[in-house]
Amino acid sequence: MTNQSLHYGIVGGGMVGLGLARRLAKLGHQVTILEAGDSIGGLAGAWQLGDVTWDKHYHVILMSDFLVRDLVAEIGLEQDFRWVETKTGFYTDGQMYSMSNSMEFLKFPPLGLLDKIRLAMTITVASKIRDWRYLERVPVATWLKRWSGGRTLEKIWIPLLKAKLGDAYRESMATFIWATIARMYAARRSGLKKEMFGYVHGGYHRILAALKSSLEKSGVRVITGAKVAGIRSDATGVRCEISGTEHRFDRMILTTNPHVTNRLLPELPAEDRHRLTDLRYQGIVCVSVLLRKPLDRFYVTNITDSWVPFTAVIEMSALVNREEFNGHSLVYLPKYVAPDDPLFDESDASIRNRFLAALSRMYPHFSEADVIELQVSRVREVFAISSRDYSKRVMPFKSSLPNIWLANSSQIVNGTLNVNESLALADRAVKAIHPEATFPPSKR
Ligand SMILES: Cc1cc2nc3c(=O)[nH]c(=O)nc-3n(C[C@H](O)[C@H](O)[C@H](O)COP(=O)(O)OP(=O)(O)OC[C@H]3O[C@@H](n4cnc5c(N)ncnc54)[C@H](O)[C@@H]3O)c2cc1C
Structure with missing residues (x-):
């Protein structure tokens, strides 16, 4: 409990906003979450696909994601974790290979x-x-x-880098690959014998429902359908406009991505504005397909052939028990692209035709008749490209405006974007605002 109880307004009910609210409420503050969407969760939110409710974007929890595991335990779902050893595929030169162990490598x-x-x-x-x-x-x-040689760079690394970063791989520094590999090795670093992949029975939909009710029990107000239009502040507090109505808070924390944050703060000084808009983001078009039958054995299939219109095949039902999907298979076909890529303007029908045609070529037994439902998600700004001197260029948590703080994915400077990092970011932000705050050590 801190000395003075403040009323915090949090813009965004994604994992960072929810993580901030959880910590601030425990410190004795009054918290209101303002979420533009119909439900909380943001990128980790769920949607309805045919008769299945599951994550809109593929989400796996690693055994080494200790902050996520603590959160899940805190909201009473620890017994619903399922841990699985998954297989990885590699599609290259028109052939599918298993790359799940050293012998196969x-x-x-x-x-x-x-x-x-x-x-x-x-x-x-x-x-x-x-x-x-x-x-x-x-x-x-x-x-x-330098480390792998020219042949492996051209044959393996460049296709994989392009798959995630597009042409922006040329601007990306080695911190990107370092952070990706560090996540793969997190289990060993933290003393676990091996990494396992997991999920909670019911998916993020269930985690979010339990988290919302736990937050509400601790006094947090969660308002959905609340799209913040603009924010002004002075030394006495903050005024925020939603659908023409003004709301007042002692302090506000924005979890929106830097470009949205820039639009919401008209009084921001030029230097902060430059820092926010100078960062380059990467977006995604992510197709979810509910199928009558599995495609293959692999949770992730990496793709190096450039003719394939998606970046990878994520077969969720190779990780998640198919009973969760009423016996069906769930596959994600992500394509990471720049925010201004023409793919964002392509119709669902056209994306469906191109993506399913590629699946037929990759998996000869696949037939379009196996498709029960297909939906397309488009997000223009997902994660920031780790460009030169990135950590020196991002905004600090405290903005130059009185009582306005920022906590968004661009401030993850030495990690990949994942929920564990998002919760760690929320904790760091709360510590920056309330240096006296302490959080219980992980039980794991
Ligand atoms: C394809 C994909 C796969 C992923 N896979 C994994 C995985 O396997 N494992 C893992 O741990 N993580 C994964 N992640 C990452 C994970 O989803 C993120 O780390 C996390 O959800 C980011 O949360 P956030 O709060 O920073 O952002 P967001 O989820 O984007 O939340 C921001 C919120 O702000 C709201 N908002 C925007 N503008 C306004 C406004 N004007 N007023 C009010 N609200 C507003 C948005 O609606 C949104 O809900 C994946 C992400 C993607 C996209």
Whole structure:
């Protein structure tokens, strides 16, 4: 409990907003979450696909995601975790390969033995780096070529980088690949014998429902359908406009991405404005397909062939028990693209035709008659590109405006975007606002 109880308004009911509300309410503050959508959860939210309610974007929880596991335990769902060992596929030169263990890696035909040794060494080297800051000045392709060699760079790394970053891979520094590998190795670092992938029975839909009711029990007000239009502040507090009505708070924390934040704060000084808009974001078009039958055995299938219109195949039902999907299979076909990519303007029908045609080519047994339902999600700004000196360029939690604080995904400077990092970000922001705050240590 801090000395003075304040009324906080939080813009955004995604995982960062919910994480902030949970901590601030425990410190004795009054909290109101303002969420523009019909439900909370943001990128981690759920939707209805045929007769199934599941995550709008594929979400897995790692055994090493200790903050997520603590949260799930706190809201009473720990017994509903399911942990699974998954398989990984690789689609390259028109062939599907299993890449789920060292033997399969050694047999992987597209690379020679020396290439494989160097590739394995690259991953080991990255996993041992602790001081990541110098990597912010080394372009990712330069760093990968140094360790893996030119052939593996062209054959494997560039297609994988392009799959996630598009052409912006040229601007991305080696911190991107370092953070990706660090997440793969988080289990070993934290003393777990091996990493396992998991989910909670009912998916994020269930986590979010339990979290909402736990927050409400601790006095947090959650208002959905509340699209904040503009925010002004002075030393006495903050005024925020929603549908023509003014709401007042002692302080506000914005969890919206930097470009939206910039639009919501008309009084922001030029330097803050520049910091927010100078960051380049990557978006996604993510197709969910409910199928009568599985496609394959793999949770993730990485794709290096450029003719395939999506970045990877994520077969959720290779991880999640198919009973959760009423016996069906759930597959995600993500395509990561720049916010101004023409794909955002392509119709659902056209995306459906192109994506399903590619699935037929990749999986000869797949038939369009297997498709029960298909839906397309479009998000123009998902994560920031780790460009040169990134950590020096992002906004701090405290803005230059009185009583306005920011906590958004761009402030994850040495990690990938995932819910564990989002909760860690919320904790760091609360510590910056209330340095006296302490959080219970992880029980794991
Ligand atoms: C395709 C995909 C796959 C992913 N896979 C995983 C995974 O496997 N594992 C994992 O841990 N994480 C995964 N993540 C990442 C995870 O979803 C994010 O870490 C997390 O959801 C980010 O939360 P956030 O609060 O920062 O942002 P958001 O979820 O974007 O929340 C911001 C909220 O602000 C609201 N908002 C915007 N403008 C306004 C306004 N004007 N007024 C009021 N509200 C507003 C939005 O509606 C939104 O709800 C994935 C994400 C994507 C997109």
